[in-house]
Amino acid sequence: MSTSLALASGSAAATRELAAALATVCVPGDVLLLSGDLGAGKTTFAQGFGRALGIDDPVTSPTFTLVRQYEVAPGPTGLRTLLHADVYRLDHLGEIADLGLGQLVEDGGVALVEWGDAAEPVLGSGALSLLLETDPDDEGRRRITVTGAGESWDDRWSALASALGPWTVAP
Ligand SMILES: Nc1ncnc2c1ncn2[C@@H]1O[C@H](COP(=O)(O)OP(=O)(O)OP(=O)(O)O)[C@@H](O)[C@H]1O
Ligand SMILES: [Mg+2]
Secondary structure: OOOOOEEEEEEEEHHHHHHHHHHHOOOOOOOOEOOOOOOOOHHHHHHHHHHHHHOOOOOOOOOOOOEEEEEEOOOOOOOEEEEEEEOOOOOHHHHHHOOOHHHHHOOOOOEEEEEEHHHHHHOOOOOEEEEEEEOOOOEEEEEEEEEEEOOOHHHHHHHHHHHHHEEEEEE
16 A cells, blocks of 8 residues: 655645645644745645644744644544644754654644654654645645655555545656
C-alpha cells in the first residue's frame, strides 16, 4: 500500500480546505511535520487545520513564541489541544526535544510543526510529513507531498487518501 500522496493546491483557500479535510482523520497523539521554503504555506495549512477543529482564535505564525497552544472544541476527533510550533530558529535537536511536543500530544493533543523536517530525528517516528513546494510558473499553486510513517498511518491510510481525494494528483 502506498504511504505517500501528491496533492495540488491552486490557492491559499484550497490549502486551508485540504488541511481541514486532513484534520478529520487525525487522532490524539499525532505529529504533523510541515516543511517547505519561506512562504510555502505552512502557516496557511495550520489555519485551515485549526478552523476544522473549531478553533476561533486566529492561528498565527508561532515564529517568535516557538509553540502556541489552542483549545479544541469537543468533537468526534477526541482532540483537546492543537499545538502549533515553528522550529526554524532552533539550531539543535536538543532544543526541539526540550519543547516537549511528544509529551504534550500524549495528553489529547495534535502537533503541527513548521520546519518539522529538521525535527524528524526527535519527533519523526510515526509522524505525517508534508512537504509544500511552490511552482515557479504560478504563484498561487503548491504541490504538497504527504508521507506517512508508522503503523498508525498505515492503518488510516485509506481514510486519509479518501479525505484528500479532491486534491490528489499523479505522483
Ligand atoms: N496554494 C497556496 N497555498 C498556501 N499559501 C498560498 C497559496 N497560494 C498563495 N499562497 C500565499 O502564500 C503565503 C504563504 O504564507 P505562510 O505564512 O502560510 O507560509 P509559511 O510556509 O508558513 O512561511 P514561513 O516559512 O515564513 O513560516 C500566504 O501569503 C498565502 O496567501
Ligand atoms: Mg509559517
